[in-house]
């Protein structure tokens with residue numbers, strides 16, 4: 102009788118252990134699967150966010166990001182009581198480049214210009230492609246004088262460094278309008294409008310020039 106009871110108790114114990122093992126195994130499997138799923142989900146979200154904020158041709162931020170970045174800069178610059186500014190660039194006679202060398206060459210000149218903009222940006226400045234052949238550099242912690250220097254250096258660099266398309270060198274120039282926050286506008290719309298007016302003036306003045 103005792104022997105029988107002992108056998109039943111042992112079997113019950115083994116059953117309990119196997120139940121616990123199964124539960125542990127199921128828990129670990131669910132934990133691992135949910136972690137892989139979560140990792141993949143956040144990767145896809147990141148990729149979608151990147152696609153929504155970056156211009157696919159040049160790798161610069163797109164126009165959609167410009168207002169968000171501006172609002173962020175407003176907060177930080179109000180706090181530090183520093184100025185910042187916008188350089189609005191437009192390629193001169195870009196249509197002629199497309200017409201003469203083809204659309205692919207035009208695309209390459211846009212990426213060439215984007216890389217020169219990156220060269221002239223500090224690590225916390227922001228470079229955008231805001232339209233077809235229109236670009237914007239948001240220069241943080243700057244003033245009128247610094248913005249003019251950056252714009253003039255960039256203009257000269259673009260003029261002196263033609264882009265390469267197959268075995269051809271293609272020269273082009275840009276016109277630049279500058280606006281400084283808060284003097285030229287305290288909101289994004291007013292500051293951008295002022296930079297745009299000055300860009301228009303630079304075009305009227307004969308192009309390949311900076312208007313501040």
Ligand SMILES: Nc1nc2c(ncn2[C@@H]2O[C@H](COP(=O)(O)OP(=O)(O)OP(=O)(O)O)[C@@H](O)[C@H]2O)c(=O)[nH]1
Nearest residue numbers: 191192193194195196197199204205207208233234
């Ligand atoms: N290759 C290429 N061309 C583009 C792209 N986006 C816009 N364009 C071209 O850019 C040209 C812009 O021409 P316009 O607005 O007349 O300006 P522009 O010829 O640069 O003349 P100004 O600005 O007055 O100096 C048009 O021919 C568009 O087709 C692009 O992504 N790639």
